Amino acid sequence: MSKGPVHATGQDKKLQEQLRHSGEIPQHIAIIMDGNGRWAQKRSLPRVAGHHEGVNTVRDIVEVCGQLSVKYLTLYAFSTENWKRPKDEVSMLMRLLLKALRDERDRLHNNNVKLKSIGDISALPQDVQDELLDAMELMKHNTGLTLVLALSYSGRWDITDAVKKISYDVHHGKIKPDHINDELISQYLSTKDIPDPDLLIRTSGELRISNFLLWQLAYSEMYITDLCWPEFRRRSLYEAIASFQGRERRYGMVSEQVKSKRKDAATTYVEKFLRSVTGT
Numbered sequence: 700m701s702k703g704p705v706h707a708t709g710q711d712k713k714l715q716e717q718l719r720h721s722g723e724i725p726q727h728i729a730i731i732m733d734g735n736g737r738w739a740q741k742r743s744l745p746r747v748a749g750h751h752e753g754v755n756t757v758r759d760i761v762e763v764c765g766q767l768s769v770k771y772l773t774l775y776a777f778s779t780e781n782w783k784r785p786k787d788e789v790s791m792l793m794r795l796l797l798k799a800l801r802d803e804r805d806r807l808h809n810n811n812v813k814l815k816s817i818g819d820i821s822a823l824p825q826d827v828q829d830e831l832l833d834a835m836e837l838m839k840h841n842t843g844l845t846l847v848l849a850l851s852y853s854g855r856w857d858i859t860d861a862v863k864k865i866s867y868d869v870h871h872g873k874i875k876p877d878h879i880n881d882e883l884i885s886q887y888l889s890t891k892d893i894p895d896p897d898l899l900i901r902t903s904g905e906l907r908i909s910n911f912l913l914w915q916l917a918y919s920e921m922y923i924t925d926l927c928w929p930e931f932r933r934r935s936l937y938e939a940i941a942s943f944q945g946r947e948r949r950y951g952m953v954s955e956q957v958k959s960k961r962k963d964a965a966t967t968y969v970e971k972f973l974r975s976v977t978g979t
């Protein structure tokens with residue numbers, strides 16, 4: 700167990716510096732961690748070996764996101780659909796999750812990580828629920844990276860749950876149907892108060908969203924790599940961020956509008972700064 704925050708060293712530190720200077724670091728990265736099974740198969744190992752190595756990637760990516768001051772990292776660790784896997788694999792994944800939570804909690808805490816979860820947590824085995832709640836409680840005042848674990852999660856589950864809660868509040872006169880808009884719906888989702896992902900990464904080459912954050916990914920940039928999750932380490936994340944930095948995010952507008960918006964924002968920033976210095 701490490702005793703304090705882990706800092707980047709040597710060549711890695713240089714790469715992180717370059718990334719900071721070459722553009723914006725995404726505030727929220729969401730990842731579909733896929734290909735653990737295939738990674739194992741390619742090496743004639745049992746699938747469980749792929750999941751184990753996947754946990755090592757989780758550790759590396761969490762650490763580097765903290766070092767880069769990414770604010771939120773959401774990992775699709777277990778989907779609603781994953782319950783349909785063979786019983787043995789589901790129970791092995793739950794044991795692995797429990798072990799990872801136990802092994803990593805102090806390291807995460809020492810690195811100022813705040814742990815959150817989204818999904819139908821009540822569907823998880825009781826010991827996993829207890830460990831998860833304990834770890835979240837321990838880290839609730841931390842101010843560094845927020846690590847969001849999507850567990851027994853699916854985008855449709857999230858939206859359905861929000862619709863139920865909104866209907867209930869309409870029925871009880873807490874909100875009026877006319878007041879339902881984008882922002883209100885976002886506040887009823889499990890990601891309430893978490894900004895939408897800027898970057899979605901999917902490993903192992905599949906071109907699907909797989910029922911992940913369906914509402915929240917509306918304007919996220921996508922990065923898909925053929926690497927399987929166990930082989931996606933920090934250098935691969937740097938490549939994904941560099942690719943993100945090369946994109947122009949237009950949110951449905953045309954290029955000129957985006958550029959003039961950026962110029963306005965920069966002017967406002969300079970004006971504010973000058974005002975704060977001159978006191979006018």
Ligand code: FPP
Nearest residue numbers: 732733734735736737738753754757776799
């Ligand atoms: C996808 O690979 C991966 C999963 C369903 C589980 C991901 C879980 C971990 C990496 C371990 C626990 C996570 C944390 C946050 C500690 P797959 O089995 O679908 O691979 P395949 O598509 O090649 O079969």
